[in-house]
Amino acid sequence: MTTRAVVIGVGHYLPERVVPNAEFEKSLDTSDEWIRSRSGIERRHFAAEGETTSDLAANAARAALENAGLLVDDVDAIVVATSTPDLTFPSVATMVQNKIGMTKGFGFDVQAVCAGFIFALTNANALIVSGQANRVLVIGAETFSRIMDWTDRSTCVLFGDGAGALLLEAQDSDGDVSDRGVLSSDLNSDGRYRDMLFVDGGVSTTGDSGKLRMQGNALFRQAVEKLASTAHTALSKIGLNDDAVDWIVPHQANIRIIQGTARKMGVPMDRVIVTVQDHGNTSAASIPLAMSVGVTNGKIKRGDLLVAEAIGGGLAWGAVVLRW
Numbered sequence: 001m002t003t004r005a006v007v008i009g010v011g012h013y014l015p016e017r018v019v020p021n022a023e024f025e026k027s028l029d030t031s032d033e034w035i036r037s038r039s040g041i042e043r044r045h046f047a048a049e050g051e052t053t054s055d056l057a058a059n060a061a062r063a064a065l066e067n068a069g070l071l072v073d074d075v076d077a078i079v080v081a082t083s084t085p086d087l088t089f090p091s092v093a094t095m096v097q098n099k100i101g102m103t104k105g106f107g108f109d110v111q112a113v114c115a116g117f118i119f120a121l122t123n124a125n126a127l128i129v130s131g132q133a134n135r136v137l138v139i140g141a142e143t144f145s146r147i148m149d150w151t152d153r154s155t156c157v158l159f160g161d162g163a164g165a166l167l168l169e170a171q172d173s174d175g176d177v178s179d180r181g182v183l184s185s186d187l188n189s190d191g192r193y194r195d196m197l198f199v200d201g202g203v204s205t206t207g208d209s210g211k212l213r214m215q216g217n218a219l220f221r222q223a224v225e226k227l228a229s230t231a232h233t234a235l236s237k238i239g240l241n242d243d244a245v246d247w248i249v250p251h252q253a254n255i256r257i258i259q260g261t262a263r264k265m266g267v268p269m270d271r272v273i274v275t276v277q278d279h280g281n282t283s284a285a286s287i288p289l290a291m292s293v294g295v296t297n298g299k300i301k302r303g304d305l306l307v308a309e310a311i312g313g314g315l316a317w318g319a320v321v322l323r324w
Helices: 021-026 032-039 053-068 092-100 113-129 191-196 216-236 255-265 283-296
Strands: 002-013 017-020 043-046 077-081 106-110 135-143 161-173 181-189 197-199 212-214 247-250 305-312 316-323
Touching (some): 002 181, 002 283, 053 092, 092 106, 092 135, 113 135, 113 161, 161 181, 161 283, 181 216, 216 316
Parallel strands (some): 077 135
Antiparallel strands (some): 002 161, 181 316
């Protein structure tokens, strides 16, 4: 028998405030048409004043627990992927622990920017497979609205806030590709590309949080190639190819990147979960958000084979193959 980390619950949370593209026309030389044509984004959610990343994450965690029909005492660990923590420390995961009333187990954060959820999911899978935990909440949560330069129209219109969560459980399986759960993963990073996407502040440099900076065209060229490659690598580890995939659940950064990656993988867009139009780029939250929406909309069903892939600052990128 083989132990697999199986998804038994999923949930998400979006702040109440919805910001349509037209709102940016008041302060920037931009338009709804310009934003849509270049990114596919129509609207995004922004956290309210005083609403933190841990607030969003805790709400998504509660939704995942409710979906699974379990209580917080059934959870052994929390892994949170975020680049926008409430504080430098302690971790968002421990704050979520407190907010949902979890008084046992452990929690920690993973920081790989937009690829963060892939890294967090891979770590959570390892915790379960190694026997360190039986049930793990894996959460992606971001408040990127707090690090935007509102004078830079090339970046500030792209990002939004939100959170998504999966509840994973250890289950015995046959050890083949028909198993439910995480089947394979592929993680990568290359620090030579740091300047393509970064925040120009930090504790040991400027002493403040800084603002997001991005070289959009250069990042686009890297993204499509690296996302398709990491997805193929993750599939090849278990002897599968693109034809086996029911759904691609990509990082929701830009519709052009999503379409380009799907073409390179030979997967039609009707087998791709797309939420970028409604949420913008929510960084580490985008994949679990998209998974939760896909389940809610009746697209993702038990037994479907999913490939999730993402790329973010670092550069860091990777993919996970998961049977729902």
